[in-house]
Amino acid sequence: MELAFQEARKGKSTWLNPLVGAVIVKNQKVIGLGHHETFGHEHAEINALKSLTSISDAKGATLFVTLEPCSHVGKTPPCVQKIFDVGITKVVIGQVDPNPIVSGRGIKYLENHNIQVENLNIKTDLNTAYEFFYREQRPLITIKYAMTLDGKINRDSVKRSLISNHESYLDSQKLRANNQVILIGENTLKLDNPRLTVREEAKLFPPIRAILVRDLKTINKDLKIFQNEAPIWFFTEKQTDQIFPNNVKVLVGNWTPESIITYLAEQKLQSILIEGGSHIQADFMQAKLVDKLIIYLANRVFGTGLSAVSGQTIKGLEFSKPIVKSLDSDLKITVWRKR
């Protein structure tokens, strides 16, 4: 099973789908290996079967798979049927699939077809957001910011100040790559003029750039976010007759942290990274819509400037013991909200 988990981590573009790995064993020998590589493509079990020298080798073999095999007709046919058809006689699973379209049905199908099933019920961080989404019925929300030793995220509200170092930048790029949505407010958009893209590795499913804007008329079309194809979703209060490129979606409503998260959950999005600014961060914290905080603490002092979180009184949020990592001159601090 350890090998199956290693195999699972090779998946690069599974997006809304989980990372899954599979190993086929016969006569105490590994005869097949596979993982889920790309959203919409073959599941891990099928790739493991494809790796066999001959499909007839599957007869009487044991399949180790990190997640319960699927029983639904989705973008691909059900894996359980294939497992039965090729003559696998035992399936060892890492954990039950939390997705309600499968959740236990895969196991039931296998057992009903006289295939022995063993569930190891392993806790892993392989699919944290996927598991969170099906447990809590909403995406996992991470708030991330870089701040000075005196808790400032900018010197003033006119231009962007440099805070964290290059190592933190590289780390935060990974964070972006691991989230399905990056959310910011209009002040951050105008002040920082960010691209909000993932630069360090090519992404088949780039994070959706969700931006809260009161009035789209105030948005300059020369901003860097418009210079690439990754999706942009504007959450705005006012209808507009402006024409935007095809990758831009305009969502009009009386948006609150709750209604934004509900909307994103309806779109089946499992992970959201909030990257500023201080008012948005405060609004989401006040609504208790934060699960994880990541802070890059830089060794500078501003004295004046914008606080990391401001504009609301925040009560009743408790966090876990911090996980601290040195990133050269910066410290990366991670805390989880206690529930």
Ligand code: AOF
């Ligand atoms: C995967 N890869 O290796 C396994 C999955 O959208 P579909 O049709 O590809 O189905 C996705 C669901 O299939 C997923 O949420 C999970 O419940 C189940 N198992 N999915 O993408 C895999 N074994």
Ligand code: ZN
């Ligand atoms: Zn499947």
